[in-house]
Amino acid sequence: MMIRGVLIDLSGTLHVGDTLIPGAVQALDRLRQSNYRIRFLTNTSAKSSTALRAQLETMGIQMQPEEDDEDQLVTSVLATRHYLLQQQNPTNQGQLRPFCLMEDTSDLKGVPLDPPHNCVVVGLAPSQFHYASLNQAFRILLEHPDGLIAIHRANYLRDGTDGGLSLGPGGFVAALETASGCQPAKVMGKPSAEFFASALWDDLPSDQVCMIGDDVIQDIQGAANAGIGMRVLVQTGKYREGDQAKLPDGVVSATVPSIVEAVEYILDKDCHS
Numbered sequence: 001m002m003i004r005g006v007l008i009d010l011s012g013t014l015h016v017g018d019t020l021i022p023g024a025v026q027a028l029d030r031l032r033q034s035n036y037r038i039r040f041l042t043n044t045s046a047k048s049s050t051a052l053r054a055q056l057e058t059m060g061i062q063m064q065p066e067e068d069d070e071d072q073l074v075t076s077v078l079a080t081r082h083y084l085l086q087q088q089n090p091t092n093q094g095q096l097r098p099f100c101l102m103e104d105t106s107d108l109k110g111v112p113l114d115p116p117h118n119c120v121v122v123g124l125a126p127s128q129f130h131y132a133s134l135n136q137a138f139r140i141l142l143e144h145p146d147g148l149i150a151i152h153r154a155n156y157l158r159d160g161t162d163g164g165l166s167l168g169p170g171g172f173v174a175a176l177e178t179a180s181g182c183q184p185a186k187v188m189g190k191p192s193a194e195f196f197a198s199a200l201w202d203d204l205p206s207d208q209v210c211m212i213g214d215d216v217i218q219d220i221q222g223a224a225n226a227g228i229g230m231r232v233l234v235q236t237g238k239y240r241e242g243d244q245a246k247l248p249d250g251v252v253s254a255t256v257p258s259i260v261e262a263v264e265y266i267l268d269k270d271c272h273s
Contacts, residue, residue, distance in 0.1 A: 043151070081111060084108065096111075118143075154168035220252055231252060
């Protein structure tokens with residue numbers, strides 16, 4: 001299988017919190033020197049794309065000149081913005097006006113955030129997941145049962161604060177669905193096939209692309225459902241022992257210790273294809 005493009009998850013794959021995975025920068029350099037095209041994918045919703053780029057640069061992950069545009073950093077928050085601006089609410093023929101359970105809404109430029117709200121957007125928002133905000137979201141969904149939008153719904157993540165796993169937004173999305181009886185949330189980020197499709201290159205078939213990530217469902221199964229040809233699971237970040245066994249044989253192309261071995265796997269496969 002000839003791979004020409006590589007999609008790489010950020011948190012848990014290249015870094016955990018503010019700590020770089022050992023060898024990550026050198027692994028990226030090897031891909032670039034071998035003329036692979038690279039895009040970075042993330043479900044991170046607690047930081048804006050500007051803050052995320054700054055964090056990556058601080059850790060030593062520099063985007064190359066040809067990668068220095070919005071298309072090279074594909075985020076679930078920007079996918080949410082695109083959806084909100086494109087959709088019309090069928091009840092009032094106006095723009096969606098979300099109530100946001102988010103830490104940072106600066107990437108939702110052009111989206112009306114003032115009340116009256118007719119939908120709810122849920123990201124990773126530790127400071128917002130309290131009774132008053134969740135109850136407000138619940139009441140909006142009672143009035144607009146088709147209005148729940150999940151930036152992503154990962155159940156847990158490893159955020160780097162103390163080395164342990166932490167709750168993701170998935171449980172809060174599920175709680176709002178259950179309590180309000182609303183329709184299932186529309187998921188904007190991974191593992192949505194639409195999200196993966198937006199990350200692919202127009203001139204590159206999906207079977208010539210590899211996805212590298214630490215989440216067996218969001219990254220690996222999502223990539224498989226989108227037709228991405230190679231899927232490499234790394235044992236860093238949120239990976240837990242035996243995750244690869246959660247999927248049928250063949251969905252995980254390889255399980256490797258880190259991004260370093262993932263790049264080795266890609267290069268080796270291409271050398272022998």
